[in-house]
Amino acid sequence: MSADAPSVSACPACVAAPAAEAVAERRAAKEAGLVLSLPTAHCAVCISDVERTLATIPGVRSARVNLTQKRVSVAAAPGVTADKLIVALKTIGYPAHELDPGLLSTTETDRAGRDLLMRLGVAGFAMMNIMLLSVAVWSGAEAATRDLFHWISAAIALPVLAFSGQPFFASAYASLKARRLGMDVPISLALILASSISLYETFAGGHHAYFDAAVSLCFFLLAGRYLDYRSRAAARSAAEELAALEVPRAVRSTGGVETIVPIAELAVGDLVRVKPGARMPVDGIVTEGASEIDRSLLTGETLPVRADEGSVVSAGEVNLTGPLTLRVTAAGRDSSLHRMADLVAVAESAKTRYTSLADRMARAYSPVVHIMALAAFSAWLYLTGDLRLAINIAAAVLIITCPCALALAVPAVVTSASGKLFRKGFLIKDGTALERLAEVDTVVFDKTGTLTMGTPEPIDLAAHPRAELETAAALAAASAHPLAGALSRTLGEMGITPAEVTDIREVPGYGIEGRLNGKIVRLGRAEWVGAEAAEGTATYLATGGAPARAFTFTDRPRPGAAEAIAALKAAGKRVILLSGDTEVPVARLAHDLGIGEWRSGQRPDEKAARIASLHEEGARVLMVGDGLNDTAALASAHVSISPATALDAARVASDIVLLGQDLSPLSDAIRIAGQTRTRIKQNFALSLAYNAIAVPVALLGFATPLIAALAMSTSSVTVSLNALRLK
Amino acid sequence: MEMLALLIPVSLFLGGVGLVAFLWTLRHRQYDDPDGDAHRILGDDWDDHPKP
Structure with a gap:
């Protein structure tokens, strides 16, 4: 993965600038890997359209769509820029945004997921093999055959548990060290106790070995863990994607030479150029140029505000009409953007930490399980004096109560x-x-x-005479200002042909001026065209002679x-x-x-x-x-x-x-x-209901490996099916 | 019962083959884009010859 490859510099002359060269060199050293977000891709046709289109662009070596993440990764020669790819995709109808691959640490998250999947797979295959042997034992294999089957099961189960059970052992160890009882403590205890007892029973030629239960327990728990991981990874990659959407760069101008630098490298006193349509990267004072700025994202105001030399602007505002040069007054941590972030941090710390249903359940459940197993052990030891029997029963209680379905209950629904x-x-x-x-x-x-x-739309256009609309259409078409753009688009849709206005020029910060039949016509701010400012968002047209007209706008819901x-x-x-x-x-x-x-x-x-x-x-x-x-x-x-x-x-x-x-x-x-919350609660109820039936059986000493396997798999399957009922 | 001596190794071997196949698919990142793969099979882009 390398950094994305935007155009290195705004103008060809600047390529010579040493800083730009350094950036270019650094970029060329790595392979140009671009990642684009494709929010609308959803089908087989989308995949082949996107891949085929990208492959025709010179310099693109390969393009691969990932439909699950709605992204396309492109390997390309260093000269290919994301903008070029985005334009190509836009022409075939797929909006795309560039993502910053530096922020998308996909390899890291992938590794954890693949690790879990590997453990899950190993446990799954081992479970199938051991079950095959166990079925023979359940259906009545005797003596030497049974012992042989137990031995083979042990040979498969022990290494598999040691490998697949690691996530549980590690987290149980961590929670014990922190003096807490998490869900993983009873899980690890059940796995260890079940396999040691079964090993002992196998040595002693006993009837019951719980290898199948231990491995299938491990399998179902890992399945829950993997689902949980998947939804968290999806959330994490979404968050990464959002952070990566804005690739933060600014144009710094030093001695007339413009270079594109990361915002982090800007210092107080630097001069920064902000093109029309771009967002202010820093807080600053305008030193050159005049324009209008849109502060709606910061304040919620819909009306653009004038800015000229000496105006104070804040990071996050959008420059609308003319290019501006700013002297940086605060960058990075000191900017108003960052002060806003501090406000957020305060609000977040004031928010009480939310305890999820699963956490509350785990907190109540673990002690109950341990106490029950301990009680069963003491009672049986006291009543019969048989240590082996008491341990066997305690292990059966632990295996049966083990929160298999509980571990699946939440992740499956979520x-x-x-x-x-x-x-x-x-x-x-x-x-x-x-x-x-x-x-x-x-x-x-x-x-x-x-x-x-957040975009204005003109209203009541039909109230204006056609001639004036035609003049307005001609003037509006010449500007990139959002009001002018909206006006020109709507007039075009109404079938208004622009009048023949000549000498059109934009006066940044004021409006557009032109000449129609020898008279100066103006479209822009009220005071500039000589009109009374109306209420709300409006732009004004003066055609010389007749009083100025106001075109009012509304923000479309x-x-x-x-x-x-x-x-x-x-x-x-x-x-x-x-x-x-x-x-x-x-x-x-x-x-x-x-x-x-x-x-x-x-x-x-x-x-x-x-x-x-x-x-x-x-x-x-x-x-x-x-x-x-x-x-x-x-x-x-x-x-x-x-x-x-x-x-x-x-x-x-x-x-x-x-x-x-x-x-x-x-x-x-x-x-x-x-519904999700209802299903989660139902799932808890379902798995507790299975326990309510199976636990007394185990406590009374009637549990067999067959009953344990049945209780465990039916409860897990029911819980998963219940999750799928979500409409 | 003598069949067991043959059948047990066979079952263990087949399980092992399955496991190895699974690990191979995992290493070749076949689980990275399940939605995309489900749709790719419907496209006719590389029907005539495999993707180079």
Whole structure:
């Protein structure tokens, strides 16, 4: 794996710059491995389309799609950049983002998974062979034959247990050292006791050997452990992917030469160029250029703000119209981005650690098992004085009560539920997120970027005369400003042909100017075109003579937002809207979506405080938000969801990420989470029910290896099947 | 009962073959992308000759 290969430098002349050369050399030394995320790939056609398209790009040596992780890894010559591949994929209809392979430590996570799978496989094959021999013993093999079978079983079982049981022994040892009784202590004890007793019985030519039970126990437990690992690995790789989405680089300008450097290398006083459309990498003061900046991710405001020489900008804001040069005032740990992260850290430490159902179960279960086995041992020793019999019965109790089905109960359900939610577009980042989601009774939404798309759409265009629309279309087409872009797109869809405006030029920070029939026409900010500023988001058109016109914009609600809120309300949840935006747009959206409870102008700490006070009232809050101003609230909520378009800080702070645009599966997710919790509880009940039948049998000394094997496999299979019932 | 002397080694050997095959698939990363493999078999990209 090597670093990704973006264009080394913004302009050809800069390639000569020593720093850029060093970067290029470092890159050329390693093989160019690129990893792209392919969120929409889902079928056989997608695989061959993507692989075939990438293979036709010169320099690409091989491309392989991994559909499970929705990624494609490309081995390519050093000159091939991710941008080129992304453009090629976009033309055939697959949106892709570049991932930072340095952050995707897939080899590390793979190794742990393959290790578990290897132990699982070994235990599985050993189990089958020993069962084959055991069936003969159960069906009545006698004397020498039985002893021979026991010996062969021992020869298979002991090395297999020593190899496959290692994860349990290691974790039991660790928990004993920390003076705790985890689930792994009774498991290890059962494995060791069962195999030593069986070995002793085999020596003594006894009737009962539990080799098959010990190995199958190990197999089922490993299966649970592997499922658990898989869902955790999926969560981890999702988190890695999110962190890797933003490859943090900035353009530093030193003495007129521009170099692309990692943000970490920037120091206070450096000059940084920020192109239109790019995000501010640092806090700084504008030294050159004029533009408008979009602060919606930081504050939730939808209106762009003017920035020119001397304006103070913060990391995370987006530069809209003109190129800017910033003098860095704070970078890295001192930037406002990082201060926001501190706020998140405080909120997270205040949040009480959630104890999962499985933990609570394990904590109650382990002591009971040990006490029961010990009681059986003492009682039988006291009653019969037969040490061998007492130990045998204690071992049988341990094997039968061993939390085989319990170990499968949670991972089987969680795996099946996360798979279902993944297909609906939810990535579960945290193992206990589903359990917490099931408890939610209050849902708090952010506005900009969460309930709305965060992109403006012009409204009431039909109210304007056609001639003016044509002029506006011509001017708007010349700018990359989001309002102009939206206006031009919508006018194009309405079939408006742009007027013949000449001498079009963009005045950064103000708008677009041109000449129509000898008169100057302007589209842009109110004060620049000489118009009265209207309420809400708007851009203004002056055609000379006639009074200026305002084109008003609204932020389109996210698809499915209304359905999601209606479904949440129908399910009896309390829905609240907290936004950093001004009152008018917040009130309008709340009215449109039918949200009765809303607050506008909320600062980040006010949002977090509101969540905290809801918690104090006893509510379980689900926070859905995307901005930096939401991160503290996301971290302090009981459970949190952020859309994939959110800033990375927000995605890191949340438990679940919504991959698609549509919000409507939200209530489904809560319903599935509720079902998940029910199934987990049912599974606990099922495995306890098996124990309730088998334990008295074992305590009374009637347990045989056959009964142990039956109880263990039927309970494990029932629990797994119950998990699959999740709809 | 003499058959046992033959059948037991045979069963152990077959189990061993299965285990070795499993370890081979594991080492060749055949479990890395189960969803992709399930779909790849439906594609006709390398039907005529194997992928070089």
